[in-house]
Amino acid sequence: MLVDNLKTLQGTSLCFYLKIANFHWNIEGPDFPQYHEFLGDYYSDVYNTVDPLAEYVRALNSYAPGSLSRMLELTIIEDYNGPQIAWDQMFTIVYNDTTTLINLYKDVFDVATSAREQGIANFCADQMDALEKRLWMIRSILKKV
Ligand SMILES: [Fe+2]
Numbered sequence: 001m002l003v004d005n006l007k008t009l010q011g012t013s014l015c016f017y018l019k020i021a022n023f024h025w026n027i028e029g030p031d032f033p034q035y036h037e038f039l040g041d042y043y044s045d046v047y048n049t050v051d052p053l054a055e056y057v058r059a060l061n062s063y064a065p066g067s068l069s070r071m072l073e074l075t076i077i078e079d080y081n082g083p084q085i086a087w088d089q090m091f092t093i094v095y096n097d098t099t100t101l102i103n104l105y106k107d108v109f110d111v112a113t114s115a116r117e118q119g120i121a122n123f124c125a126d127q128m129d130a131l132e133k134r135l136w137m138i139r140s141i142l143k144k145v
Contacts, residue, residue, distance in 0.1 A: 002115050003060040005108045010053040011065060011074025012104060016097055017047040019080050023094065029087035038141070042094070042134060049127060056120055076100060088142060095138045102131045 024039035054064035065074060072079065077097045109124035 002108070002111050002117060002120070003057055003062045005104075005111050006053055006057050006060070006120070007062075007065055008074050008076065009104060009108055010050060010057065011071040012077050012101060013046055013053060014050050014071045015075035015079060016077045016101060017043050017050065019077065019097065020046060020094060022080060023090040026084060027087050027090055028084075031087075035087055035091075035141075038137070039094075045130065052123065056123070076104060091138050091142050095135065095142065098131055098134050098138065102128055102135070105131070 020039050020043035024036060024043055027035045027039065029035060054066075057064040065071060077100055080093065105124045105128045109121050109128065112118075112121040112124060
């Protein structure tokens, strides 16, 4: 059901936001200012999707999840509670998670389109577009010369 997909997106996005924020705070490396700023922009973009997703859930006449434990049940992106890792490992994790999130948006786009919920489908399409750009940027950061 579309509303369940939206809850999964909401929980996944909130958990992903925190994971990117963690890396934004703790990343180290020769280009620290750029890494820090890139991840700062990225977490803020992801965070800004959580509220519209929750409000779509309400518009579909269900209740939005609102607790951290519920977000952890919903997320399909794994929480990171591991040791300090190198900057390129952090970006590799963020890259793979971004791919996971794009695929989730594609699924929800399909469900929204068949339910004729064009506003939600448009929102998904915009996010897919923005996330594809993030993939390109992270690929460029990780490219070895
Ligand atoms: Fe910051």
